[in-house]
Amino acid sequence: MSDITASIIHSVEAINRDYICALDKLDMSAWLACFSKQGTYTFISEENERRGFPIAFMLDDCYERLQDRVVQVDEIQADSTEHYNMRHFTQLTSIEKVGTNRYQTNFNYSVYYTQKDTNTSKILCVGRYEDIIVIDEQGKGYFEQRKAVTDTNVLPRYIAYPV
Amino acid sequence: MPSKGNKGPALDWPAKYNEIPKAVFEMEELWPEELEKIFYGDEWHPIVHRAEIPNPGDYKAAELGEMPIFAVHGEDGQIRVFQNTCTHRGTSLITESSGNKKEIECPYHRWLFNLEGDLVGCPNSREFTPGFDAKDFSLPALRVEEFCGLYWVTMSDTVAPLKEYLGESFYEPLSRILGGDGRLKLIGYQKVTYDCNWKAYCDNDGYHAPLLHKAFALLNWQGGKGTQVVTPNGHLSFESELKIPTDIDALKDGSILDFKGTSTSTGSLVLMSFPLTVFSKHMDMLNVRYAFPKGPKGLEVHYAYFAHEDDDDEMVKHRIRQSSNLLGPCGLISMEDASIFSRIDKGNKTPGNAIFQKGVKDEFALPLTVGQNDESGNLPRWEHYRKLMGFERTKS
Numbered sequence: 063m064s065d066i067t068a069s070i071i072h073s074v075e076a077i078n079r080d081y082i083c084a085l086d087k088l089d090m091s092a093w094l095a096c097f098s099k100q101g102t103y104t105f106i107s108e109e110n111e112r113r114g115f116p117i118a119f120m121l122d123d124c125y126e127r128l129q130d131r132v133v134q135v136d137e138i139q140a141d142s143t144e145h146y147n148m149r150h151f152t153q154l155t156s157i158e159k160v161g162t163n164r165y166q167t168n169f170n171y172s173v174y175y176t177q178k179d180t181n182t183s184k185i186l187c188v189g190r191y192e193d194i195i196v197i198d199e200q201g202k203g204y205f206e207q208r209k210a211v212t213d214t215n216v217l218p219r220y221i222a223y224p225v
Numbered sequence: 226m227p228s229k230g231n232k233g234p235a236l237d238w239p240a241k242y243n244e245i246p247k248a249v250f251e252m253e254e255l256w257p258e259e260l261e262k263i264f265y266g267d268e269w270h271p272i273v274h275r276a277e278i279p280n281p282g283d284y285k286a287a288e289l290g291e292m293p294i295f296a297v298h299g300e301d302g303q304i305r306v307f308q309n310t311c312t313h314r315g316t317s318l319i320t321e322s323s324g325n326k327k328e329i330e331c332p333y334h335r336w337l338f339n340l341e342g343d344l345v346g347c348p349n350s351r352e353f354t355p356g357f358d359a360k361d362f363s364l365p366a367l368r369v370e371e372f373c374g375l376y377w378v379t380m381s382d383t384v385a386p387l388k389e390y391l392g393e394s395f396y397e398p399l400s401r402i403l404g405g406d407g408r409l410k411l412i413g414y415q416k417v418t419y420d421c422n423w424k425a426y427c428d429n430d431g432y433h434a435p436l437l438h439k440a441f442a443l444l445n446w447q448g449g450k451g452t453q454v455v456t457p458n459g460h461l462s463f464e465s466e467l468k469i470p471t472d473i474d475a476l477k478d479g480s481i482l483d484f485k486g487t488s489t490s491t492g493s494l495v496l497m498s499f500p501l502t503v504f505s506k507h508m509d510m511l512n513v514r515y516a517f518p519k520g521p522k523g524l525e526v527h528y529a530y531f532a533h534e535d536d537d538d539e540m541v542k543h544r545i546r547q548s549s550n551l552l553g554p555c556g557l558i559s560m561e562d563a564s565i566f567s568r569i570d571k572g573n574k575t576p577g578n579a580i581f582q583k584g585v586k587d588e589f590a591l592p593l594t595v596g597q598n599d600e601s602g603n604l605p606r607w608e609h610y611r612k613l614m615g616f617e618r619t620k621s
Contacts, residue, residue, distance in 0.1 A: 105555070109322070110413040117413025117530050121549035126477035133475060134557055138440050142561040144568070215322075216416040216525055220554035220563035 065159040074157055074167050074195055077203035082150035088223060090132040098196055098204035099125050105225060108189065109215040119217070120224060135223055143222045146175040148186065150225070160194070164206070167193045171210070173225050187214035187225060234258060238611055240621035241588040242604055244578040250422040251574055255614070256521040262613045263500050264290030264518075267384040269391075271502050272296055272306055274513065275374040276409040276531060282325040282340060288517045289378060294367065295319045296376060297329075299340040304371070306378045307342055307364040318364075329364075338364055373400050374407030375513070391498065394454040398462050398494050402506045402513075409511065409531040412545055416527045417554035419563060421570035423518035424610070426526070427501040428569065429562060430600035431463060432583040437565065440558045451493075451597035459499035459606035465597060467492025467508065481550055485509050485543050486536075499606060507558070509540070510548045522570075528553045589621060 077096060084092035097103070106118040122128045152169045160166045168190055175186040189212035195203045210225050234254040236246055249255065264270070273285045273296040284297040286309060293309035295318070309319050311331040318329050318338070328345070329338040337346035342364035350357060367378040370387035377387055388396055403409060419426055431453050435441055451465030469492075473479040484492065486509050494506040501524075503514040511531040518524045530548040532541045552559045573579065584592065584599025595602040611618070 107414070107416065109416075113323075113413075115411065115413030116545045116549075117415065118549040119415055119553065119555045121546060123546065124478060127481070127550070129477045130481075138475075138557065139560055142437065142439065142564050144564050216418055217554055218418050219420060219567075220417060220560050222555070222560060 066157045066165075069201060070165065070197065071154070071157065073197045073201050073203040074165060075154060077195060077205065078152055078154070078167075078169060078191075081205070081208070082152060085223060085225065086148055086150055088135075088147075090135050090223075093224065094128055094132050096205055097125065097128055097208070098206050101125055101128060101205050102207050102209075103128055103131070103205075103224060104207075104209040105221075106209065106211055107215045108211050108213045111211050119212075119221060131224065139222060144177060144179060145222070146177045146186075148223065148225070149174045149176075152191070155190070163197045165195045165197070167191075167195055169193070171225070175219075184218060185214075186219075186221065187212040187217065189213045236614075236616045238616040238618045239578055240619045242591050242608065243581040243585040243588050243601070245581070245607055246578055247573040247575060250425050250570060253521040256518075258614060260290040262615075263610075265292075265380040266613065267379070267381045268499060269370070269377040269379050269384065269387050271375050271377045271498070271513065271515065273304070273376050274403070274409060274411070274529065274531070275304060275371075275376070275407070276411045277323070277529065278304065279411075280325065282327055283323070284319060284326060285323045286319045286321065287515065289367070289380070290518075291520075293317060293319075294378070297326075297340055301341065303341075304369070304376050305342060306367045306369050306376065308367070310365070311336055312344065312362040312364060313347070336362075342366055372396060372407075373403035373405075374409060375399075375403060390458070391460060392456045392458075394456060395460045395462050395496060395498065398464060399496055399504055401491070402494055402496065402504045402511055404511060404531070404533045408534040410534055410536075410541075412530050412532050412541065412548070414527055414529055415553035415555075416525065417563070418519070418523055418525050419566045420523055421566045422522060423501055423516065423524045425569040425573070426516060426524055426566050427497060427503070427606075428603055429565070430581075430583075430603050431595070431598050432600035433565075435598065437561050438558055439561070453595045453597050453599065453602045455593055455595055455602045455605045457593065457605055457609070459609035461497045461602050461606065463493070463495040463597070463602075464491060465493040481546055482508065483543065485540055486533075497606075499609060505552070507551065508547055509544050510552055511544070512548065512552060526554075 081096045103122040104118050105120040122131050150173050152171045156168045158166045170190050172188040173186040174183050176183045192209040194207040196206050197203045272287050278285050278298045281298050281300045284295050286295045295309045296306045298304050309317050313336050316331050316333045335348050339345050344359040344362040370377050454462045469482050496504040501516045505512045513529045515527040532544050551557050581600050584601035592601040
């Protein structure tokens with residue numbers, strides 16, 4: 063990590079923190095704000111990833127799709143979902159510089175959920191984030207790619223929100 | 226109310242064909258009977274498509290009822306389905322959901338089977354029982370039939386051949402879901418557990434679609450002409466026109482809803498074979514939903530998605546984008562179904578009957594003619610279930 067300064071680590075940790083806090087509050091506008099205008103989001107099983115199968119649980123491969131994800135969560139499915147709160151726990155595992163102000167980062171994650179009708183908490187999924195983060199001149203990071211690869215190949219329930 | 230009879234659990238089934246006792250979703254003691262009479266009975270169950278195990282040695286693990294099984298592509302090109310157990314002491318042989326093996330070895334005593342299921346090695350066999358013959362210890366194979374590359378199994382020696390069992394009203398649209406000729410390419414899975422009895426999962430109907438799915442209204446989808454065909458043994462097929470407006474205000478990226486290889490006149494095909502497998506083709510998504518009950522409560526659904534071998538790169542990419550965002554346990558147009566499965570299950574812990582209304586013209590007759598948006602299409606399946614389980618209908 064010789065190219066990786068403390069300020070880079072700070073920026074990377076900060077955008078990840080913004081991201082997980084947005085989801086834990088289910089603030090989808092704040093979630094969208096974590097991405098650059100070239101940003102993509104993928105939520106895929108480890109099985110598909112390992113075997114080279116491209117099918118994902120969520121595949122927002124352009125900024126317009128990210129915007130549509132916000133509409134899906136906030137409007138389309140609002141009254142039919144059994145809602146739940148999330149708590150994300152993440153750990154930075156690697157940073158590598160891959161271009162000017164561009165960094166490939168990995169986090170491990172685990173996500174707990176508390177269903178609003180039962181008020182019991184369980185593990186929603188665990189896995190790793192494979193990210194490309196760009197950092198602007200003010201030191202603010204944005205996801206150009208956030209790919210959540212989940213070891214939980216069989217989800218414990220349907221998943222209504224990004225992780 | 227449920228009552229115990231001499232021949233296993235009994236339910237007093239309502240006299241009216243459109244009433245289903247809610248207890249049928251909740252009585253745990255029904256499960257062993259369902260295993261015996263349905264999952265190990267005179268029914269066919271799809272297990273694997275050739276596209277999922279395209280090369281010799283490829284295998285896929287599955288379950289039939291509670292019995293672990295696996296499908297394997299032999300060196301001879303044949304696909305066989307075996308019970309997942311060593312013929313020696315019963316150790317399970319396949320421990321991963323899929324993979325590739327040159328041969329199948331039991332780690333316990335190193336008994337070795339080839340891909341065709343023959344026992345080809347067993348250490349120290351000179352010291353076995355005097356009459357031991359390796360030929361008697363091949364892997365137990367299930368009866369298998371193939372349709373458009375999809376392999377079905379049954380424990381029954383007496384059930385009709387597969388096409389006869391499915392009937393033309395089912396297998397003809399099924400062939401279209403399977404690409405017309407079965408030349409498919411697997412593009413991945415979505416797997417999920419639903420917190421409900423397996424019968425709640427497969428009780429979805431034609432009535433709900435335009436009402437539950439807000440996406441349909443938001444996207445201004447207009448259901449066009451359509452049909453729903455049911456068979457007396459409980460198979461169901463829907464075929465509907467899908468009209469999608471050219472400008473979709475609600476979405477920034479409307480391309481996700483494009484029809485590239487499909488006419489809108491048959492935009493939606495949804496089939497369900499008894500007891501619980503769903504097949505669908507919405508727009509350009511080709512999908513088989515293998516479902517595995519985990520006892521009386523909970524089931525695992527494996528959504529398998531396919532492209533066609535003749536697709537160009539653009540078409541494959543389109544199928545991937547649609548399939549990853551519209552269907553499955555997170556999908557824009559199907560996640561609401563998932564929420565209903567568990568809500569049905571919770572609500573049916575109350576007494577009484579679930580009562581079907583839409584399309585029911587005579588409460589005391591079984592409807593086989595069903596409109597596109599009727600829920601009465603589920604009733605032949607319930608009647609088939611009732612008969613298999615031996616529940617007596619109360620007198621009206």
